[in-house]
Amino acid sequence: MELPRQFGVELIGPVLPDTSWQTQAGKGFESFRFQIDWQAKQVRCPMGRTSNYWSEGIDRVGEPLIRARFSRKDCEVCPGFQDCTTSAKYGRCVSFRPQEQHEALQRARAYQATQEFKERYQCRAGIEGSISEAVRVFGMRRSRYIGVAKTHLQHMAIAAAINLHRWFAWVEERPMAATRVSRFQALAPLGS
Structure with missing residues (x-):
């Protein structure tokens, strides 16, 4: 279900940018660089590692949210480990919205740069x-x-x-x- 098609309305406005510390610091990998395999429920990082944890839940305001986590063992041997995560216990964790919302957000972010x-x-x-x-x-x-x-x-x-x-x-x-x-x-x- 896409809102513009359903209601015949096009919303034009800026969407919030990625606010992760990686994006703000200009280090590591921003969340949009991760490839999501929706059917297999896995995420591949820019260095080729695959997530080992996938959780579907809700965020603080009750909106659906998906979290994928990478193994600490995989992250420790990565050359970009220090710039990618600050977690001492786990590997990198990436959060994103369900597929339809995630893809719409990525399209909107790309469009607002034009x-x-x-x-x-x-x-x-x-x-x-x-x-x-x-x-x-x-x-x-x-x-x-x-x-x-x-x-x-x-x-x-x-x-x-x-x-x-x-x-x-x-x-x-x-x-x-x-x-x-x-x-x-x-x-x-x-x-x-």
């Missing part, structure tokens, strides 16, 4: 600014009416009000709002 993604994501910034304005200035999160039709009418009125608000600002040549300045920064002299 120029096409960056251009498409720029449009979202303008949309998020409009939504933020609708919420802050016009109270769009709260429906004043009961029923879908009346709520839709309220949203249409707010959209029209945003357009009028922006038009008046343009006519009066009011500059766009600057980025928020912290109280500490406001204390600094203007010349600095």
Whole structure:
């Protein structure tokens, strides 16, 4: 089941990068370098070793998670052992989501590194600014009416009000709002 096909919607947004210490330190092997054999329930490391443990469970927030662990004996003889794991008792442990989620995450990470993604994501910034304005200035999160039709009418009125608000600002040549300045920064002299 792929959400875009099921609902006819495409979600565009950044996904979190790999936050493992190996990725942050630039040493060892990031989790995406490991090859997963879903049918055999084994993982092969970049040095050719095969995992000896596979566990399917849930993470701290109740989402499905798979953990694969490598034998300490296999990891000890590996030339990259010190950069790959810090465990004194076990070999390297790799965690990942079930196959469909894992593959979708890898595709999304690869796509967000492209120029096409960056251009498409720029449009979202303008949309998020409009939504933020609708919420802050016009109270769009709260429906004043009961029923879908009346709520839709309220949203249409707010959209029209945003357009009028922006038009008046343009006519009066009011500059766009600057980025928020912290109280500490406001204390600094203007010349600095």
